[in-house]
Amino acid sequence: SQQGEEDPQALSIQEGENATMNCSYKTSINNLQWYRQNSGRGLVHLILIRSNEREKHSGRLRVTLDTSKKSSSLLITASRAADTASYFCATANTDKLIFGTGTRLQVFP
Amino acid sequence: DTEVTQTPKHLVMGMTNKKSLKCEQHMGHRAMYWYKQKAKKPPELMFVYSYEKLSINESVPSRFSPECPNSSLLNLHLHALQPEDSALYLCASSYRGGDYNEQFFGPGTRLTVL
Numbered sequence: 303s304q305q306g307e308e309d310p311q312a313l314s315i316q317e318g319e320n321a322t323m324n325c326s327y328k329t330s331i332n333n334l335q336w337y338r339q340n341s342g343r344g345l346v347h348l349i350l351i352r353s354n355e356r357e358k359h360s361g362r363l364r365v366t367l368d369t370s371k372k373s374s375s376l377l378i379t380a381s382r383a384a385d386t387a388s389y390f391c392a393t394a395n396t397d398k399l400i401f402g403t404g405t406r407l408q409v410f411p
Numbered sequence: 412d413t414e415v416t417q418t419p420k421h422l423v424m425g426m427t428n429k430k431s432l433k434c435e436q437h438m439g440h441r442a443m444y445w446y447k448q449k450a451k452k453p454p455e456l457m458f459v460y461s462y463e464k465l466s467i468n469e470s471v472p473s474r475f476s477p478e479c480p481n482s483s484l485l486n487l488h489l490h491a492l493q494p495e496d497s498a499l500y501l502c503a504s505s506y507r508g509g510d511y512n513e514q515f516f517g518p519g520t521r522l523t524v525l
Contacts, residue, residue, distance in 0.1 A: 342499065344415070344501055344517050347513040347514065347515070350513055390453055390454075398459060399456070400456075401453035401455075
């Protein structure tokens with residue numbers, strides 16, 4: 303029942319660089335959410351974008367949504383070592399979230 | 412209080428044991444969730460409780476038995492588990508059921524079945 307596919311699977315960058323992660327999904331959605339997970343810990347909600355929105359910002363995060371292509375992207379600007387984590391998109395359709403495969407981001411100091 | 416707590420943090424059990432995982436939130440959320448997560452994989456939904464009633468069971472084997480004693484508590488009773496059930500079990504809550512709201516996750520219980 304896995305809905306979203308994310309790419310890249312893994313991304314390594316230097317502090318200060320930008321990181322972009324992409325998510326593709328298969329069915330219609332009401333909203334799409336992005337979560338962060340530090341190693342072996344719980345997930346933290348980052349941002350939610352509704353199906354009638356195209357772009358949303360929150361601090362250093364920028365999310366876009368293209369419902370015609372069934373895709374979304376998450377941009378983290380000016381990355382920091384503390385951004386090292388796994389990032390998951392999650393699509394909301396009926397009454398549950400379906401998580402994508404995730405992108406593992408490593409930010410080197 | 413904006414956190415979801417889970418106990419225990421780690422659990423090791425044999426295949427004949429009975430144990431329970433506990434989850435608690437005091438944010439007034441009326442939807443609570445259990446997820447299972449294997450290493451380097453996304454969380455997979457197991458159960459959803461909405462207003463203290465089981466609303467979704469994702470065809471989870473009966474050796475996993477959820478319980479929602481009240482709107483703040485969620486338990487997952489474990490019995491006769493298999494080694495492949497070893498995983499991180501995550502609890503989450505949201506303001507209400509439905510797909511419109513962010514979910515708040517607990518830190519998880521790392522379960523090892525021997």
